[in-house]
Amino acid sequence: MKSLNELEAPVSHFDLIIIGGGSAAFSAAITAESLGISCLMVNAGLDFGGTCVNVGCVPSKILIRAAETAYHAKHSRFEGIKPKGVEIDFGQVIRNKKKLVADLQQKKYMDVVSDFENLTMLQGWAEFTDKNTILVNGKNKYKALKFLIATGATTHIPGIEGLNEIDYLTNATLFDLEEKPESITIMGAGYIGLEIATAYNRLGVKVRIIEFTDRVLRTQTADVSEELEKNMREEGIQILPNYRAVKLETSDSGIIIHCKRPDGSLTKLIEPGKVVIATGIKPHTHTLGIDKIKLQLTVNGHIQVTGKMETNLANIYAAGDVTNTPPFVYTAAYEGKIAVENAFSAADNKSDYSSLPWVVFTDPQVAGAGLDEVQAAEQNLPFEVSKLSLSDVPRSIVAHDTRGFIKLIRNIETDKLIGARIVAPEGGELIQQLSMAIKYGITVKQLAESFYPYLTLGEGIKLAAITFGKDVGKLSCCAT
Template identity: 45%
Template sequence: MSDHHSTNDPTHFLIIGGGSAAFAAAIEAHGLGARVTIVNDGLPIGGTCVNVGCVPSKFLLRAAEAHHFPTHHRFAGIKGTSKVNFSEVIAQKRALVESLRQAKYIDVIDPLDRVQYRQARARFVGPKTVEVDGEHITADHILIATGTTPAVPPIDGLDAVDYLTNETAFELNELPESMVILGGSYVGLEIAQIFSRFGTRVTVLEAQPQILPAEANDLSEGLAAYFGDEGIEVVTNAQTTRIRSGDNKVVLSVDVNGQPREFSAERLLVATGRRPNSDALGLDKAGVAVDTHGFITVDSALNTTAENIYAAGDVIGHPMFVYTDAYEGKLAARNALSPQTSKVNYHPLPWVVFTDPQVAGVGFDERQAAEEGFDPQSTVLPLTEVPRAIAARDTRGFIKLIRDRHTDRLLGARILAPEGSELLMEIAVALRQEMTVAELADILHPYLTLSEGIRLAALSFDKKLEALSCCAG
């Protein structure tokens, strides 16, 4: 630790926000000798992930799977049933959220003697000064990590109905008979499968030509087909023009491929993206610029346009994952309080949609690789070629690897598979080490593991799998 940070008057690092970026920054700043003040006026301590995002959604996805599996497995001679007490499921979810919020946030900062947490609103009144409960606080460095909230589209009549978002859907104590979900990306799709598997009739309306609009259509079309198999209706090219209440239902007027249609359900859930929590911060008083959507503008070192003011997490926009938020918060604190400056480096960035089957990716897809100047070549291995999937009676999906045609360098992967997320990190390490596909194929993989599919996919670039023995010898 430098002498500058070990004086009797430590550097004051002020953090606005209370989620993963804020806490990672607070821990890092404390470790670098700073006096830290966290001011949070949003969700309870811990932010989106633990309270209304990752934790409750992944718990409920597993709970819904436990209910779904006994009557939908593919094994002969086994019959099962399952009943749901939805209010008990939600009560267990609440208990999990409270325990993790206590263990991973409250108990983490309590022992840090130079960290003060304040539940209050902060608003800039000058370049390095914020107002908190009528008190003006000046800090040497300030980090804005206020996150995002659900974006609500300007649809006629939407404000007049009692719609749900991810922040309210997981607080329902009774299971709706039916639900329409506006939005077919990560959040909407995970929530769709949760409620469908518990017994709700679910329709997903996506305005773009495919669900998961940012991804290649093989992933989108594959997942949409599996959703259809489970009874989830997926409607794309669906522009909702009007919403109204009628007969204890929400009624939506929708333009689908140019044709008017009407959808109705007991509940409506809006999952059409996120908007930054930046408009009430008085950013203009501090000289902090935002883009046309309100996301705070930062450079590669997370500096805003104002000196000694940084921003991290969802409030700066892409990529908006809890793990990248924490990474950014830690990096911003380090850049503020140490003499070295580090730049963000997300590559290779793993990501997951936690549906079943899961959609996962890391590194470049074909289009991204071409944009980066590579000559991409891909191979797609259906899970029907993976012995573990065959034995588990679940061959939904595929593993796709992308390489450079001339150098054999591995460039990325896209996966649609049960537990596909568990395959990502082997590929992420290979990408970080700039391994070739041949080197990846040369690594021994235990027989009858799903990860053996990675080796099989690597081999399939240059070999016919039907010519190989059971262990791909």
């Protein structure tokens, strides 16, 4: 691996130029190296490694696990167990998080490509001057046969009056704050806002969520949202659905948030701590000069790609959060590999997300794969739903934790599993099995007839499959 300094005379011609430095970019660079392709990676903004390792998946999950440890030190579901409490050194938690993030950024990204012979890495902002050329930092031009745009996405900042005049935070800045805020108001109840709320509430921060739609996790069916919202409220998180912030201003008592309530009336909320913006993400395309090359975007501003990661320009591919594909670190890596293989080999690979598994790391966790019942209806599929409460799962019963459910969706005509949704403690650990079942056409009958270790949460999958035809409440523990 070589590094370019913009003050040096650069090598200006490459087989492939990757714009971006996250998961899609590194996956593409690894693939390019295996094919012997000369490659330039140009990255700006976040450090190499991108959102996931620096300000997204990794730091958020560290804090969620730390917060879980604190929570269980103060709460017990067993009458005979009385926790003594916990002392939280918030600053130390954040410092440990920073060190682990830095270690993983080095080991899982920079060290991986350190011995690459065909890769050159450059810090700088890239802008297309034509479809074969980029200008970096307004200084040097670089040309390539093919390009991969993998610039990711950033927090969508809503156009609320006064927002730019307060010291608001996003996940990119909140996770580095070593002084624990007294309280936070989170704008947005999507997965980012909910994971932040879970972690910081359990670390001793008073948390309030403002959501302009009618419920949390609005992309999911109402039963998923309701189950999650109920448990978050029980932990003391204040949730205000159908509240829309219209103005923010500072005062001696804190930040005043002027909100429109569900009935249309206005109210004032005082936030003595911090305001956190978690109102979704927007693709990072505004610095690329895409207007000069007439790159096609979706109505939401993402780069329009085919399943092969092709754009409307033959020599330009795109991958990751900047595109109109599922915004996950593992899909981005998958797409980066597909893009380079399609661009430089005889491969004809296409992305397939029909069985894609995903997890929201709240508590209980929310996980899914395939279709839910609304999506199945939209596709006019003949389907049936089985929904099993965790109160019918032996593992959950003995753990005294029956929060949530397992929901399976099957095609009535084929009996094949076509979708699953789980709300459960550690429910994310179940979803890969269901994703594989969807991918390989496993029937519900086969799920029901398989062996599952007794007193595992996975046994809930068997019981949910049996529920399509029987009342599991009338079966003995090990009956089928």
